[in-house]
Amino acid sequence: xxxxxxxxxxxxxxxxxxxxxxxxxxxxxxxxxxxxxxxxxxxxxxxxxxxxxxxxxxxxxxxxxxxxxxxxxxxxxxxxxxxxxxxxxxx
Numbered sequence: 001x002x003x004x005x006x007x008x009x010x011x012x013x014x015x016x017x018x019x020x021x022x023x024x025x026x027x028x029x030x031x032x033x034x035x036x037x038x039x040x041x042x043x044x045x046x047x048x049x050x051x052x053x054x055x056x057x058x059x060x061x062x063x064x065x066x067x068x069x070x071x072x073x074x075x076x077x078x079x080x081x082x083x084x085x086x087x088x089x090x091x
Contacts, residue, residue, distance in 0.1 A: 005037045
């Protein structure tokens with residue numbers, strides 16, 4: 001791949017990704033780090049999949065916390081129910 005950035009030509013640069021839809025001579029959108037312009041990243045390489053995966057993991061953690069708290073509250077370990085069937089009497 002060849003490109004020009006701020007008047008400097010870069011040629012024979014390899015990208016970290018490949019797409020079978022890319023054709024010779026086709027223009028690609030690139031992200032270029034100004035500190036290291038010889039290491040571009042194709043815009044198509046930036047996907048939302050990691051964010052979706054993290055969101056799903058966060059949802060599962062919140063679901064687990066909710067289930068744990070519901071179980072803890074329903075167990076009433078700090079404040080037992082005062083129903084007659086739970087009370088014992090001395091004989």
